[in-house]
Amino acid sequence: MFRTRFTRRLPAAVAVAGLALAAAACGGGGESTSTGAEAAPSASAAQLNANADLSKQSLQVTVWDGYTPKELPDKVKQDLKVSNVKINLHATNEEAIAKLTASADSGIDVAFVSGQYAQALSEQGLLEPIHPELIPNLSNLYPEATQLSYDKGNKYSVPYTWGTTGICYRSDLVKAEPTSWNDILKPPAWAQKKVTMMTTERWLALPALKALGYSVNTDKDDEIAKAKELLTAAKPNLLGYDDTTFGDKLKSGEAVMVEAWDGWCPTTDPKKNIKFVVPKEGSDLWVDTMVIMKSSKNKEAAHALINYILDPKIHGWAAENINYKVPNKAAMDAVKVPEGSLLGIKPAELLNGESIRDLGEASTKYTRLSSEVTAK
Incomplete structure (x- = not known):
C-alpha cells in the first residue's frame, strides 16, 4: 500500500502559480507580504469552540493512498462522534494543490501535503492557524518537530512523517563503503554503470x-549552474535515474549504490546485505504534514481529527505499516523496530539535515535543471 513517492514531490513553482490564481479568484491582489508564521488569527479562528458538538460537523480529508489506516473514517466517527468522514485520495502534491485551489471552497477540511507545499499554501493565506488548545496531543511530538524551518512552532501545520535522503548500498558488493555524495557522482571504476540517482527535481x-x-534551498544561479555541471558529468557513469525501483535493483545486484529516501531503502531484507548512510556532506530533512484549510466549515472537527491522529496508537500505525518515522515520541517509543530498520534514526540526527523549503518562482530553476540533465 505504498504510494509512489516520486510523484509526491513536484515543482513548488507549479503549486505557487496555482495558489496565486486561486488568491486572485478570491479577490486577493498583489503579492503576499506575510507568511503563515506571521499571520494573525482570522476572524473565524476566534470563534472556534473547544466544546463544539462534533456530531453536527463532517470531515473531508485528502491524503495519499495507503498513508492512513483504512479504518480511520469509521474509528473517527465512532470515537469522536463526527457525523461523517470522507477520505479523498491524491497521487501527488501537485494534484492536492490543484484540488485545494480550484475554487474559494474546495470542500476539503484537512489536507496531507509535504512541508514546502504547506508553506506555499500558508503564504497565500489559505490555511487556518493551528489552535494548540484544541490539539492537546501536540505534547506527544518530539521537541525537534516544533523547530522545522518552514514552520517553526507548528503555526499552520502539524508534521505527520519525516525522514532524510542518503546512499543505499549493497555492503557485499561494494569494495569500499560509501561515505560521500561523490561516491555516486564520481563512482570508482567497479561501481560505474551500477549507480542510480533520482529525477525528482530537488x-x-x-x-x-x-x-x-x-x-539544498539555494536559488543562486551560479551555484545551480555548478551543480548542473557536476550532475552532467556524473550521467555517463550511471545505470540510470530511478525514483521507485532502486531497492529492487539493489536486491538483484544490478545496482550497488543508489540515492534513496531512508524509508525506501530495504535494510530489513532477510539477506541483511543492504545498508544506508547519510553522506558526510549532509543531506535533507523531508516532512509530510497535516493542514487545515481556512475555508473549512468544520474547523473544530478538523482539529479533533489531527489530535486523534497524534494519539500514539493511531500515529504509530504509519511507522509500523509504511516504514516512515513519525515525529511523535510517544508513538515511536511504542513501536517495535525491526532488525535493520531505519526507524531508529533519532530526531537529532534528522535535524542535521536541511528542511526543504518552498522557493516560489525560483523552483523553475530546478525544473529546468532536471529536464536538461536527464534529457537524452
Missing part, C-alpha cells in the same frame, strides 16, 4: 549541491 540536485557545500 532530489536530483541534492547530491551535487551538498557535495559542493551549497544549501
Whole structure:
C-alpha cells in the first residue's frame, strides 16, 4: 500500500502559480507580504469552540493512498462522534494543490501535503492557524518537530512523517563503503554503470549541491549552474535515474549504490546485505504534514481529527505499516523496530539535515535543471 513517492514531490513553482490564481479568484491582489508564521488569527479562528458538538460537523480529508489506516473514517466517527468522514485520495502534491485551489471552497477540511507545499499554501493565506488548545496531543511530538524551518512552532501545520535522503548500498558488493555524495557522482571504476540517482527535481540536485557545500534551498544561479555541471558529468557513469525501483535493483545486484529516501531503502531484507548512510556532506530533512484549510466549515472537527491522529496508537500505525518515522515520541517509543530498520534514526540526527523549503518562482530553476540533465 505504498504510494509512489516520486510523484509526491513536484515543482513548488507549479503549486505557487496555482495558489496565486486561486488568491486572485478570491479577490486577493498583489503579492503576499506575510507568511503563515506571521499571520494573525482570522476572524473565524476566534470563534472556534473547544466544546463544539462534533456530531453536527463532517470531515473531508485528502491524503495519499495507503498513508492512513483504512479504518480511520469509521474509528473517527465512532470515537469522536463526527457525523461523517470522507477520505479523498491524491497521487501527488501537485494534484492536492490543484484540488485545494480550484475554487474559494474546495470542500476539503484537512489536507496531507509535504512541508514546502504547506508553506506555499500558508503564504497565500489559505490555511487556518493551528489552535494548540484544541490539539492537546501536540505534547506527544518530539521537541525537534516544533523547530522545522518552514514552520517553526507548528503555526499552520502539524508534521505527520519525516525522514532524510542518503546512499543505499549493497555492503557485499561494494569494495569500499560509501561515505560521500561523490561516491555516486564520481563512482570508482567497479561501481560505474551500477549507480542510480533520482529525477525528482530537488532530489536530483541534492547530491551535487551538498557535495559542493551549497544549501539544498539555494536559488543562486551560479551555484545551480555548478551543480548542473557536476550532475552532467556524473550521467555517463550511471545505470540510470530511478525514483521507485532502486531497492529492487539493489536486491538483484544490478545496482550497488543508489540515492534513496531512508524509508525506501530495504535494510530489513532477510539477506541483511543492504545498508544506508547519510553522506558526510549532509543531506535533507523531508516532512509530510497535516493542514487545515481556512475555508473549512468544520474547523473544530478538523482539529479533533489531527489530535486523534497524534494519539500514539493511531500515529504509530504509519511507522509500523509504511516504514516512515513519525515525529511523535510517544508513538515511536511504542513501536517495535525491526532488525535493520531505519526507524531508529533519532530526531537529532534528522535535524542535521536541511528542511526543504518552498522557493516560489525560483523552483523553475530546478525544473529546468532536471529536464536538461536527464534529457537524452
